[in-house]
Amino acid sequence: MGIEKSYNSWAEQYDTNENKTRDLDRKVTTETLSKYDFKNVLELGCGTGKNTEWLITKAKFIIGLDFSEEMLNKARNKTKTDKVRFQRADLTKTWEIDNNFADLITCNLTLEHIKNLDFIFNQAYQKLKTGGKFFISELHPVKQYSGSKARYETANGIEELEVYVHHLSDYLSSAKKNDLKLIDINEWFDNQTENEIPRLISFVFEK
């Protein structure tokens, strides 16, 4: 099954099934972004709007992009305000957003499905205002090396999604190529026990 179809079928249970990655990502987002002020936000791979609900408590206007109509429907039902616009879009194609629109671009748990990071960083650079931030929270590369990937349960067993491994150097070199400066990086664990593999990695880049 392709990625878009998989998310269309995962949408019904995405917010409610057991998912440590989703839950930790919520904490990563609030803890990291509480430090910043932002008005216009562009949310990449917004899914069911899990993070939109918190972002709109701080932002003036949010555009959420995603290619899964079913994930977007969940988001639209959850976040009913004219301060948020959910728009169907494939992030691997040129984004139909005004240049210099965003004070903040967020991308959570989505880049594992996108092969070409350079394209994403290039688009992000164009859509950010000068001084704008690009926040990323993704499955940690070490967690990816251990075989972890997006998956959910179906009536016919576990459905694993198509993913791409991104090394730490992939993120850093795509940012450098596109003039985005790293200003924050963190590794996030389920429990702070010794020798545990971190589940998530987060970055904040600045234009």
Ligand SMILES: C[S@@+](CC[C@H](N)C(=O)[O-])C[C@H]1O[C@@H](n2cnc3c(N)ncnc32)[C@H](O)[C@@H]1O
């Ligand atoms: C794991 S979900 C994360 C959703 C949300 N960001 C969150 O943290 O809960 C990944 C989302 O990325 C979207 N996605 C993956 N590849 C995409 C692409 N090429 N274009 C647009 N959306 C994409 C999927 O449809 C899905 O909603």
